[in-house]
Amino acid sequence: MSLLDVNHLDVRFALRGGDVRALRDVCFSLDRGERLGIVGESGAGKSVAAFTLLNLIAQPGYIAGGSIEFDGQELIGLSDRKLRKVRGHRMSMIFQDPMMTLNPVLTIGEQMVECLKAHRRISTRQARTISINRLQQVQIPSPEARLDQYPHELSGGMRQRVIIAIALLLDPDIIIADEPTTALDVTIQAEIMALLLELCETHNVGLILITHDLGVVSQVTQRMLVMYAGRVIEQGPTREIINDPQHPYTQGLINALPQMATPGERLNQIPGSMPSLSKLPSGCAFHPRCGFVERPDGSHRSACHEEVPAFVTSGNCQAACHMVAEMIESERIPAEEQD
Amino acid sequence: MIAFLIKRLFHALLVMFVISLISFAIQDNLGDPIQQMVGQSVPESEREALREELGLNDPFAVQYMRFVANAAQFDFGYSYIFNEPTTQVIMRHLPATLELVAATTFLIIVLSVPIGVYSAIKPRAWLSRFFMGASIVGISIPVFLTAIVLIQIFAIGVSWSPFPTDTGWGSWLNELVSTQGGMPAYGRGNPIPVFGTWETNFASLEGLSYLVLPAISLASIMLPLFIRLIRAEMLEVLQSDYVKFARAKGISPRRIYFLHALKNTMLPVITVGGVQIGTLVAYTILTETVFQWPGMGLMFLDAIERSDIPLIVTYLMIVGLIFVITNTLVDLIYGLINPTVKLTGKPA
Numbered sequence: 001m002s003l004l005d006v007n008h009l010d011v012r013f014a015l016r017g018g019d020v021r022a023l024r025d026v027c028f029s030l031d032r033g034e035r036l037g038i039v040g041e042s043g044a045g046k047s048v049a050a051f052t053l054l055n056l057i058a059q060p061g062y063i064a065g066g067s068i069e070f071d072g073q074e075l076i077g078l079s080d081r082k083l084r085k086v087r088g089h090r091m092s093m094i095f096q097d098p099m100m101t102l103n104p105v106l107t108i109g110e111q112m113v114e115c116l117k118a119h120r121r122i123s124t125r126q127a128r129t130i131s132i133n134r135l136q137q138v139q140i141p142s143p144e145a146r147l148d149q150y151p152h153e154l155s156g157g158m159r160q161r162v163i164i165a166i167a168l169l170l171d172p173d174i175i176i177a178d179e180p181t182t183a184l185d186v187t188i189q190a191e192i193m194a195l196l197l198e199l200c201e202t203h204n205v206g207l208i209l210i211t212h213d214l215g216v217v218s219q220v221t222q223r224m225l226v227m228y229a230g231r232v233i234e235q236g237p238t239r240e241i242i243n244d245p246q247h248p249y250t251q252g253l254i255n256a257l258p259q260m261a262t263p264g265e266r267l268n269q270i271p272g273s274m275p276s277l278s279k280l281p282s283g284c285a286f287h288p289r290c291g292f293v294e295r296p297d298g299s300h301r302s303a304c305h306e307e308v309p310a311f312v313t314s315g316n317c318q319a320a321c322h323m324v325a326e327m328i329e330s331e332r333i334p335a336e337e338q339d
Numbered sequence: 340m341i342a343f344l345i346k347r348l349f350h351a352l353l354v355m356f357v358i359s360l361i362s363f364a365i366q367d368n369l370g371d372p373i374q375q376m377v378g379q380s381v382p383e384s385e386r387e388a389l390r391e392e393l394g395l396n397d398p399f400a401v402q403y404m405r406f407v408a409n410a411a412q413f414d415f416g417y418s419y420i421f422n423e424p425t426t427q428v429i430m431r432h433l434p435a436t437l438e439l440v441a442a443t444t445f446l447i448i449v450l451s452v453p454i455g456v457y458s459a460i461k462p463r464a465w466l467s468r469f470f471m472g473a474s475i476v477g478i479s480i481p482v483f484l485t486a487i488v489l490i491q492i493f494a495i496g497v498s499w500s501p502f503p504t505d506t507g508w509g510s511w512l513n514e515l516v517s518t519q520g521g522m523p524a525y526g527r528g529n530p531i532p533v534f535g536t537w538e539t540n541f542a543s544l545e546g547l548s549y550l551v552l553p554a555i556s557l558a559s560i561m562l563p564l565f566i567r568l569i570r571a572e573m574l575e576v577l578q579s580d581y582v583k584f585a586r587a588k589g590i591s592p593r594r595i596y597f598l599h600a601l602k603n604t605m606l607p608v609i610t611v612g613g614v615q616i617g618t619l620v621a622y623t624i625l626t627e628t629v630f631q632w633p634g635m636g637l638m639f640l641d642a643i644e645r646s647d648i649p650l651i652v653t654y655l656m657i658v659g660l661i662f663v664i665t666n667t668l669v670d671l672i673y674g675l676i677n678p679t680v681k682l683t684g685k686p687a
Contacts, residue, residue, distance in 0.1 A: 056586055058578070080592075088589035095587075100580035105602045105678060115588040150678040166588065 001072075002029035003173060003206060004053075009066035011045075011052050020278045022048045022061065024230045030174065035200065035207040037217035037238060039253070040227035041274050046210045049227070050178045053208070054087050071173065089119040092167040094177040094196075098159035098184070102151035108162055109147030115169050134165040138195060157188040164196060174206040181216070193220065214257060218242045226250045229285040230277060236317030246319035248290045284309050284322065292323045301326070344667070351663040358659045359410070362652045363403050372419050372646040406652075415656075416649035420641065425653040427536075429635065433657070434537045435527055436634030439626070440619050442541075442554040447562050455569025456604075459577065460596060471570075474563030482622065486556035486629040489524075493552060496520020523549045525631050553630045557622060561615055568611060572604040579603075606677055613669025617662040 011023035023045050030036050038046045051057045053068060055075065068075040075086065095101040103111060112131035113124055122130075128147060135143035138161040151159055160180065167175050180196060181189040197220050200207045209221055217224055217238060224241055226234040226249065234247040245251045252270035254260065261267045272289040275281055281288050283305040293304045303309075303322045311318040312325045372395070373386050390396055394405065409416065415425045458467035477485075491497060498517045502509040528549040530538035540546035576582060577600055585599045624636035631637065635654060642650040674680045 054587060056583060058583075084589045084591065086589070087587055093584070093587040095580055095584055097580060101584045103581040103585065103599050103603070105606075105676065106599070107678075114590060114594065118589050118591065118594075152679045163584075 003032045003034075003071055004030040005067070005069040006053070007067045007069075009049070009052060009068065010064040011048055011057065012062060012064045014060040014062065015278075017278065019064075021064075022230055022277060023052065026066070026227075026230075026232055028225055028232065028235065030206050030208065032173065033200075033204040033206055034223065035197075035209065035221040037221035037224035038208065038210045038227060039212060039214060039217055039224060041212065043229075043274050043277070044227040045230040046212075046227055047178050048230075050093070050176045050208065050210050053176060054091060054093065055083055056087075056093075085119070088115055088172075089170045090172055091174045091176060092170070092172045094160075094163055094167050094175060094180045096179040096182050098156050098163055101163055102159055104151055107148055107150055108154075112147070112162075112166055112169060115166055119170055130169065131165070134168055135162070137168065137199065138162070138165045140165070156184055157192060160184060160188075160192050161195070164192075164199065168199060168203065168205070171203060172205060174208060175200065176208045176210070178210045179212070180209075181213075182211070196220075214242065214253060226253070229275060229280055231285065231320065233286070233321070234317065234319040236315070240315060240317055244315075244317075246314050246317055246324045247286075247321045248292050248323065249286050250319075252289075281305065283307055284320075295326075343670075347663065347667045347670075351660055354659045354663050355656045358655045359406070359652055360403070362655045363406065363648075364399070372648060375645040375647075376419055415653040418642070418650040419647045420645050420650070421647075425650045428638065428650060429653055429657055431536045432633065432635045432638045434539070435530075435632060436620065436623050436627070436636060438540050439550065439553055439557065439623055439632060439634060440616070442550045443557040443561070443619060444616055446554055446558045447565055450558075451562055451565035451569055452601075455566045456573055456596065456601060458566070459570045459573030462574065470566060474566050477559050477563035480559070482556055482560050482625045483629050485559045486552070486626060489552050489556050490629070492518050492520075493522040494520055494524035522552055524552050527633060553626050553632050556629070557619065557626045560622065561619065564615065565608070565612060568608055569604060572607055573600060576600045576603045602676060606673065609669055609673050609676070613665055613672075616669075617665040620658055620661050 006029065007027050009023050009026040010021070012019040012021050026045075026049060028036065038049060040046050048057060048061070052063060053075070055063070055078075057063070063076055066076065070086065070091070073086075075083065078086075102108070109128060109131060112134070113127040116122060116127040116130060117124075131147060132143045135146055140146055140158060140161050146154070146162070151162075154162065164180075167177075175196075177196065181192050184192060193216055196207070199205070207221070209217065211217060221238045223236065224238045225232050226241070226247065228249050234241060234245065234250045241250060242254065245254055249270070252268075255268040256270060258267060270289055275285060275288070283303070284290070284307075287293055287304040290304065293301055295301055301322055307322070309320045309322050309325065311320050312328055314324060314328055372393075373390055377386060377389065394402060397405075406416065413426070417423065418425045418428050421428045454470050458464075458470050461467055496518050497520075498513075500513045501516065502512045504510045504513060526549070527538075527540055528545060530540050530546055531542040532538045533542075540550050581603075582595060582600055585595050590599070620635075623632075623634055624639060626632065627634045627636035628640060635657070639651070639654045641647075642654065
């Protein structure tokens with residue numbers, strides 16, 4: 001059994017015009033020390049998935065169903081008091097924008113010490129010692145002095161290091177990093193990512209990395225999920241998905257990478273944009289943008305806009321696509337006929 | 340820090356200078372002080388002599404220069420109606436006003452913070468809805484009306500009998516909607532002298548009882564404003580990333596609300612609030628009139644009625660000074676709470 005098992009997660013936002021379903025039937029798991037990437041366009045539900053793990057989605061969002069089993073404990077329906085023991089302690093988070101994540105009126109030290117004190121019975125002196133140690137690990141110069149500084153006295157990169165140090169304070173089992181480098185300077189992005197990767201490896205911490213940067217995902221993670229309009233549409237080992245994507249959407253994402261374009265020509269892109277979650281197309285939510293609704297022989301695959309595709313397994317990967325399902329089916333039938 | 344205070348001192352002087360200039364410039368429209376000073380039977384020639392003696396016939400510039408020259412030596416002239424230096428008159432009335440404002444400020448702080456925070460944390464609770472509704476009512480009703488209603492209910496008392504008295508519950512309900520009255524609502528009672536002209540209402544229960552109704556009616560206009568301001572700011576802060584991050588760290592809700600959120604909420608509240616506390620000094624005119632509270636507001640109305648120009652000018656200048664002082668205090672407190680503000684411009 002995995003450390004974290006997420007099954008059939010269903011998250012909705014109760015809006016005036018009725019419920020909007022932000023996550024549908026999301027399933028994934030994470031082993032101890034494993035690094036999982038979640039990719040997708042803006043609005044695909046990546047961040048909602050991250051916040052749902054710690055039950056931090058704000059009103060009017062709510063969890064309508066599913067289960068989140070963490071180390072044998074069901075997190076959905078857990079009292080706030082018990083959830084607090086998990087938050088920041090066993091599972092911690094790194095947010096997107098380091099300029100907004102630290103409280104501007106509290107010192108770095110106050111924000112680190114309070115986190116330790118919320119979970120352990122220790123003195124302020126001990127907590128400061130641990131904090132200094134963690135700040136050293138994230139390579140912040142003169143950490144003792146930093147403790148008494150305020151966030152505005154630190155640069156964005158420094159602040160994200162502090163946030164990583166806070167995430168590591170209590171030796172968590174899992175760190176959920178929601179686009180941890182998006183808001184940073186390009187020059188610092190690689191530095192911060194390398195630091196995060198190194199710390200996860202040395203401390204054997206599992207990482208759920210939410211990003212839209214396929215390059216980072218391929219360097220850092222072992223497995224990945226591709227999300228589209230609130231659903232997982234493809235999952236499997238990162239290398240296999242990057243090298244041989246099954247789902248047309250994943251293929252489109254990888255083709256859209258600048259490295260994939262021929263120099264001097266326009267970059268590839270997926271036509272159209274992500275549908276609004278309140279007006280999802282019927283069947284496969286991707287079908288209006290998909291180039292494979294017509295079969296190679298010109299016939300129309302009506303299942304694409306009639307049925308929600310189920311996962312089919314291809315190698316170590318799973319993809320939710322009618323086209324992939326048909327291909328696997330057609331490969332298997334000739335094989336059976338030969339017997 | 341010292342540079343900051345010196346700068347503020349210059350501000351104060353500038354404000355007082357401008358106020359004195361404006362109030363001097365309108366003195367011709369404030370009525371004839373001589374008419375107020377002398378009886379009906381005094382002939383015009385004697386009036387003219389008095390006018391000459393007081394220097395009222397001099398050109399504006401001459402009069403104003405004389406005033407400024409004297410003011411530089413802390414002599415703001417003689418009050419016509421009290422026949423003593425205006426500063427002395429003001430000093431006698433200042434404590435009453437300051438104590439009323441202090442009691443009101445205390446009420447506002449003690450009530451607005453918990454109510455504002457509560458209605459931001461639980462915006463859907465019926466109690467929050469009640470506070471929001473009541474605050475609209477509070478803002479809309481003028482101070483003098485609130486004051487009169489308070490006097491009727493708590494000082495005079497009302498005995499209503501809208502329910503039939505022939506049943507037990509009827510008379511019980513009648514008693515419930517009727518009040519005894521008896522709260523003092525006229526003047527300051529017998530304040531206890533502290534030193535000089537300063538007598539205090541804070542030193543005895545009896546003295547405090549005189550403060551209750553005036554302070555409540557003065558607070559009635561500001562309190563709703565503060566509740567709504569704190570609520571709005573708090574609601575915004577609760578949506579911020581740093582509050583979400585504090586939740587993700589597993590911090591207790593109490594610490595998140597009252598440390599992480601409240602400290603950030605108070606920054607704009609203090610800025611706006613400080614100015615409003617200054618305005619309270621001006622608002623006291625209405626409250627002091629209704630309750631016959633012997634403070635500066637009541638004195639000022641008197642001075643206007645009787646065209647006591649030196650007293651009017653001095654009062655306006657003192658109020659300007661109070662504004663500058665409260666603003667300076669507010670900036671100092673703001674600097675203490677907000678680490679990104681450095682008053683001296685030098686790094687800490």
